Amino acid sequence: MKKQVNIDSLKSLEKSIKLRFELMKESDRGCVLMATSFLDYELEEMFKDYLIGSKKTLDEMLSGQGSLATFSSRIRLAFSLGLISKRTMDDLNIIRKIRNECGHNYESISLEEKVIKQRIYSLKTSIYSGDRKIKPRKIFINNVYMLLGEIQGRKLELTKVEELTKNYSDIISLDENKLHINEIIKKAKKIHGENISNEQLMKFIEEVHFETINIMKNKIKDKADTNI
Template sequence: MNSKDLENVDEVINFINTTIPDEVVKFRLHLDKETDRGCALMAAAFLDELLKKLLEKYMVNEPNSFKELFTGSGGLSSFSSKINLSYLLGLISEKSKRDLHIIRKIRNEFAHSMEIIDFEHPPIASRCRELHHNVFRDELSPRKSFVRIAFGVAGLLNGAMLMVEKRSVHENIDFDSDEWLKGIVSSEKLLKEIALYQINNNEQK
């Protein structure tokens, strides 16, 4: 490794230290201490929670409605639905959506297996090779690839939270306001003119 490589590594470390929250860094460190099953379950749960926070930051400030949809048996409480909704709202990229779904499927492999399996289990190792966000494009073991990419996607979700603009609630229509009443009058006038035009047009035929 030459001095230029060292400078690049220093820049990467400095970037991580200055832009990635402590909770994301701690998440990465905790993954190393987990069993393979624990690693997969923890990573998926953490990313699930980040997606929830991203969506909450984007959507209008209505805590009760949000809680009803995103917790318990709410329609958007599943990891899968949060991934798809975040993509459809333009909050994450297609590749991020794909990696998140792969991580979700790896989580499910571990969670639903009655056997003791690890990241070398062929179906899981195969899914790890499908993951996209390997920044350095190097060859890694399935577990190391999973951990690196889960951490990278967590960083992307955090970046999205920094950039997203919160939606505002649409104002209610005030049916007693002057603007609304003027609009009604204008609409009625327009409808009368259209009706008169149609009558005249039919008489000319």
């Protein structure tokens, strides 16, 4: 089902603009923590839009001790599934590291500090990237704003996995549909045990995803060949 792109786009733009003004009011620490929290939330919403599973299943994966409960795991899987680019992944990881430095330090934090400033200058999404004449804070806020726009724009383009698999129902049987989250989790636990770590589960999901894509590509190719 196609989304109401115009309405969703306006809502996303309004949300991004509001966040940008909020970030400008915050201290450097508050700016980083709020920005990271918002980016993390947008990735969570992207997975809810894209992945298969009941609300309960997805909530368990995305919260508490779930395999997609952390910012780092969401960044990694979003890239592995092709939902974000490598540049976006790299920038999100840089922002995550800056967040960790702010979150784990009880002293006053400034974005002008050498280590943090170097990280900010290595961000690639901002329109100010590479310009060391621009204040780190301005680059950071602009970079967050641009990343947010990219993630929200990508969400508008997504088709839920189950809708994609329906389009290939004549090519791939239900037994071969390994993208279903519940089946992936069950299979992972069967192989690695009930106490499988988040890291093992993440790796398993990635492997299943790429294996399934190859199956789809091969079957589509075979079907096309038979129609020649």
